[in-house]
Amino acid sequence: MSELKLYNTLSRQKEIFEPIVKNHVGIYVCGPTVYSDVHLGNCRTFISFDIIYRYLKYIGYKVRYVRNITDAGHLEGDRDEGDDKFSKKARLEQLEPMEIVQRYTVGFHKVMDLFNTLPPTIEPTATGHITEQIRMAQQIIDNGYAYVVGGTVYFDVEKYNKEKPYGILTNRKLEDLLEGTRELGGQDEKKGRLDFALWIKAGPEHLMQWPSPWGMGFPGWHIECSAMSEKYLGKQFDIHGGGMDLAATHHTNEIAQSQACYHVSPVRYWIHTNMLTVNGVRMSKSAGNGFLPEELFSGSHPLLDKAYSPMNVRFFMLQTHYRSTLDFSNEALQAAEKGLKRLWEAYETLTGFVPDNVQPSANNMIDTGLDEKVRKLVGEFDENMNDDFNTAKVLASMFELVPVINSIKDKTITVTSLSTDTLTLMQAKFKSYLEDVFGLKAVNEADNAKLQGVMQLLIDIRKEAKGKKDFVTSDKIRNQLTALGIALKDEKDGGMSYSFD
RNA sequence: GGUCCUGUGGCCGAGUGGCUAGGCAAAGCUCUGCAAAAGCUUCUACAGCGGUUCGAAUCCGCUCGGGACCUCCA
Numbered sequence: 234m235s236e237l238k239l240y241n242t243l244s245r246q247k248e249i250f251e252p253i254v255k256n257h258v259g260i261y262v263c264g265p266t267v268y269s270d271v272h273l274g275n276c277r278t279f280i281s282f283d284i285i286y287r288y289l290k291y292i293g294y295k296v297r298y299v300r301n302i303t304d305a306g307h308l309e310g311d312r313d314e315g316d317d318k319f320s321k322k323a324r325l326e327q328l329e330p331m332e333i334v335q336r337y338t339v340g341f342h343k344v345m346d347l348f349n350t351l352p353p354t355i356e357p358t359a360t361g362h363i364t365e366q367i368r369m370a371q372q373i374i375d376n377g378y379a380y381v382v383g384g385t386v387y388f389d390v391e392k393y394n395k396e397k398p399y400g401i402l403t404n405r406k407l408e409d410l411l412e413g414t415r416e417l418g419g420q421d422e423k424k425g426r427l428d429f430a431l432w433i434k435a436g437p438e439h440l441m442q443w444p445s446p447w448g449m450g451f452p453g454w455h456i457e458c459s460a461m462s463e464k465y466l467g468k469q470f471d472i473h474g475g476g477m478d479l480a481a482t483h484h485t486n487e488i489a490q491s492q493a494c495y496h497v498s499p500v501r502y503w504i505h506t507n508m509l510t511v512n513g514v515r516m517s518k519s520a521g522n523g524f525l526p527e528e529l530f531s532g533s534h535p536l537l538d539k540a541y542s543p544m545n546v547r548f549f550m551l552q553t554h555y556r557s558t559l560d561f562s563n564e565a566l567q568a569a570e571k572g573l574k575r576l577w578e579a580y581e582t583l584t585g586f587v588p589d590n591v592q593p594s595a596n597n598m599i600d601t602g603l604d605e606k607v608r609k610l611v612g613e614f615d616e617n618m619n620d621d622f623n624t625a626k627v628l629a630s631m632f633e634l635v636p637v638i639n640s641i642k643d644k645t646i647t648v649t650s651l652s653t654d655t656l657t658l659m660q661a662k663f664k665s666y667l668e669d670v671f672g673l674k675a676v677n678e679a680d681n682a683k684l685q686g687v688m689q690l691l692i693d694i695r696k697e698a699k700g701k702k703d704f705v706t707s708d709k710i711r712n713q714l715t716a717l718g719i720a721l722k723d724e725k726d727g728g729m730s731y732s733f734d
Numbered sequence: 735g736g737u738c739c740u741g742u743g744g745c746c747g748a749g750u751g752g753c754u755a756g757g758c759a760a761a762g763c764u765c766u767g768c769a770a771a772a773g774c775u776u777c778u779a780c781a782g783c784g785g786u787u788c789g790a791a792u793c794c795g796c797u798c799g800g801g802a803c804c805u806c807c808a
Contacts, residue, residue: 245738263808271808278808318806400737403803409736410804454806476808481737506808507739513800517807552757553747558740558801565746568758575757578771617748625748629756639772643765704767711769722771730771 235619242503252471258294259466263475266303267337268318272523274509274516278476281506281555283350287670299465300353304334305360306452320440330441344526347543349672359457363443366452366460370431378493382422384434384448390427403481431456455486473500506555538563548573551624579635582642588653600650611662643725692729
């Protein structure tokens with residue numbers, strides 16, 4: 234099998250993945266800021282990393298997957314003087330900040346569960362790691378890369394840049410970055426325009442504040458990820474991920490903080506996922522074009538024609554590479570829905586095949602050409618995932634196998650055309666990929682025993698009617714079931730099957 | 735202005751210089767009491783203009799268009 238290659242933002246090219254500790258992977262992903270509902274764009278990132286996490290496990294790594302919950306310190310405005318997002322929302326709704334945090338954390342977990350994403354192995358919160366953040370800020374001060382002004386601690390970007398390239402992650406020079414920044418006003422207390430706060434002095438109006446060596450205050454946004462990733466993954470770890478929008482500021486600052494604190498570059502591979510767009514424009518909270526998962530599942534959003542299931546959306550996302558933007562539209566979702574149905578039904582059919590152990594005779598010779606084609610396509614699953622997690626290509630290979638599966642079902646091809654090994658391999662790989670790596674599951678839990686009994690009864694009655702050429706009765710059964718969203722299909726061998734829309 | 739990404743057939747979308755991506759839609763055929771499903775077949779595109787090359791969607795240059803980041807956002 235080929236080696237896993239992944240695109241590293243730091244080098245702007247695909248690199249062969251080599252973990253720091255053999256057989257183990259440490260991965261940190263920036264999680265949500267829980268002051269409002271997660272929208273679908275947020276979900277895309279977490280679903281992408283869920284698949285990366287699942288794949289790393291699938292190829293045998295022991296993975297420690299840390300994804301934080303930001304529940305403090307994220308400022309509302311673009312300056313270091315705004316209120317914290319939680320305080321603001323809490324004041325607005327007359328709630329405790331922690332009630333806000335709890336509500337949206339629970340909501341986030343519920344949505345992640347609907348999308349069938351696995352929980353991270355550690356999910357630390359910023360408020361649970363205040364002392365770690367204070368300690369780190371202090372160390373950065375002691376190392377000479379931060380300074381205190383009136384109870385606020387600032388990171389000295391220009392000093393840091395003299396030793397290490399500050400803009401390394403997004404390939405920017407400090408001078409260019411400075412150009413894009415406004416002049417410091419008279420009110421500003423920080424020395425450099427790019428300096429950012431590690432710790433922020435709290436005023437009496439701030440609802441969330443903690444004691445520190447510099448007085449009462451709360452942590453800056455970037456320090457939490459540096460402190461928590463170091464605590465659980467070490468001073469240097471394998472993979473750090475997040476949305477592309479975080480690279481330029483948040484992740485750039487994380488690198489600077491960790492480097493200034495521990496004198497080592499914290500992350501080996503930076504992975505960034507691209508944005509979800511609506512009509513070509515990025516979905517975001519501030520643009521007001523966000524889709525809530527609920528609106529999608531219920532079809533209540535004005536731009537949607539109908540409801541789409543979580544698995545439908547997950548599949549839709551798999552059809553695009555994680556580093557490409559993905560545009561969200563009715564048409565695309567409907568196409569994905571039909572594609573998933575076709576693929577999933579083929580998968581269920583495949584699962585039902587029993588490998589034939591009969592010795593090949595003149596009548597059931599193995600079709601070597603077909604057998605090789607199947608093996609080749611199945612082999613491509615791993616190859617394509619190893620190529621920077623190309624889920625779209627894996628699905629393409631799977632779809633090419635669908636006609637083979639359906640032809641076996643229709644007896645156009647005999648099961649014995651494939652060797653037992655090949656058939657078993659195909660079954661195993663489909664299961665591994667669709668369920669374990671892609672995290673898809675059957676949309677309709679049709680394994681309700683009573684419902685199955687009723688369906689079997691209707692099928693028997695219809696068969697009898699058809700046998701007597703009583704097509705009025707047989708059509709009535711089928712048509713009424715269709716109206717209920719149950720498709721009854723006559724199979725080639727005289728049997729009948731059904732599926733739920 | 736700076737740093738990048740991007741422009742693929744009706745739509746969505748993969749694409750490592752030479753081999754049919756794939757999905758959806760559409761058309762025809764087969765199967766079928768009818769239908770649905772399924773199978774087979776058809777639709778063979780790479781923004782424009784130059785260049786490199788035996789050969790480019792893929793590399794280089796220019797032009798035009800779209801987007802992201804540089805300020806809170808996955």
